[in-house]
Amino acid sequence: MQDENYREILGKLESKASLKQAIYRSTAEVFGLTKTILSKIAAKLHNDYTHKDPSVEVNYRENNQFEAQLKFSGDMLMLSMHSNVFNFDEGHSIFQTSYVKADESLSYCGVIYIHNFLADSIKYNRLADEGSLIARILVNKEKHFMVEGDGALGFLYEDFEANLLTEEKLTDILERSILLCLNTDLLLPPFAQIKDVTLHQKQTLVAASGYPTGKRLGYLFNSEIQQNNI
Numbered sequence: 001m002q003d004e005n006y007r008e009i010l011g012k013l014e015s016k017a018s019l020k021q022a023i024y025r026s027t028a029e030v031f032g033l034t035k036t037i038l039s040k041i042a043a044k045l046h047n048d049y050t051h052k053d054p055s056v057e058v059n060y061r062e063n064n065q066f067e068a069q070l071k072f073s074g075d076m077l078m079l080s081m082h083s084n085v086f087n088f089d090e091g092h093s094i095f096q097t098s099y100v101k102a103d104e105s106l107s108y109c110g111v112i113y114i115h116n117f118l119a120d121s122i123k124y125n126r127l128a129d130e131g132s133l134i135a136r137i138l139v140n141k142e143k144h145f146m147v148e149g150d151g152a153l154g155f156l157y158e159d160f161e162a163n164l165l166t167e168e169k170l171t172d173i174l175e176r177s178i179l180l181c182l183n184t185d186l187l188l189p190p191f192a193q194i195k196d197v198t199l200h201q202k203q204t205l206v207a208a209s210g211y212p213t214g215k216r217l218g219y220l221f222n223s224e225i226q227q228n229n230i
Contacts, residue, residue: 019105019141020085027110027139030165031081034112034137035068037170038079041178042070071119075181077174078115078131085110086138099144099161109138114149114174116181132184134177139165147173150180 042060050058062068070077087108088094100107117131135149143165147157153176157163 015105019108023085023108023110023139023141024083026141026143027081027085027112030110030137030139030143030145030170031066031079031112033165033167034079034170034174035062037167038068038070038077038174041171041174042072045072069122070178072178072181074119076117076119076122077134077178077181078113078117080113080115082111082113094146094160097161106140106142106144109140112137112139114177116177116184118186134180135173137173149177152176153180 039060042058046058050056056073058070058072060068060070066083067078067080069079085108094100094107095104113133114135114137115131116134118129120126121129121131132150135147135153137145137147139145140160144160145157145163145165146160147153153173156176157169157173163169
C-alpha cells in the first residue's frame with residue numbers, strides 16, 4: 001500500500017507540479033513581453049502628446065517582479081501577474097472545446113490582471129479607494145490564451161484554441177484597456193446622499209488627502225463611508 005501511495009505521489013508530481021511550473025514559466029514570459037509593450041506605449045504617448053500639454057504626465061514604472069504600471073494623467077493602469085496557476089470550475093464551457101478535450105492539462109492557466117486605479121489613489125495611499133478590474137488574461141502551457149473583461153475585451157478573445165499570444169494581440173489588449181480607463185469618468189453622487197458626515201469621518205478624510213474615491217463609482221456614498229469605518 002505504501003509503495004502504491006508513493007507511486008501515486010510521483011505520478012501527481014509529474015502530472016500536476018511539473019505542469020504548473022511549465023505554465024508559470026510561460027505566463028512569466030508573456031508577462032515580460034506585456035511589460036515591454038506597455039513601456040513602449042508609454043514612451044510613444046510621451047513623445048506624441050506631452051509636448052502638446054506638459055501637464056499631462058505619462059510614465060511607465062515596474063514596481064516589482066509581478067507588477068508594473070502606466071500613469072497617464074489622472075489614471076493608473078496596473079498590470080500584475082499572479083504567482084499561482086489555476087484551473088476552471090468543472091462546469092466551465094472550456095471543457096466542452098475539442099482543444100481541451102484532447103488534452104485536459106491545457107485548461108490550467110496562469111493569470112495576468114489589468115486594473116484601473118486613480119493615480120491620486122496611489123499617490124496619496126488612499127487605501128479605501130476602489131479600482132476596477134478591466135480584464136484578466138489567462139495563459140496555458142502552449143501560450144494559448146483567452147481574455148475576460150469589460151467592453152470588447154469581453155468577447156474579442158474568447159476562442160482559447162485559436163488565440164496564440166503575439167505582440168500584436170497584447171498591444172491591442174493594452175490599448176483597449178487604456179481606452180476603457182479614459183472612457184470611465186468619475187460621477188458625483190446626489191448631494192443629499194453625502195451631506196451628513198461626522199467630525200471623526202471628516203477629520204479622517206482630511207488625513208487621507210480627500211474623500212475616498214473609486215474610479216468606477218465616483219465619490220463613495222455616506223453609507224459606504226460608514227461601512228468602511230472611515
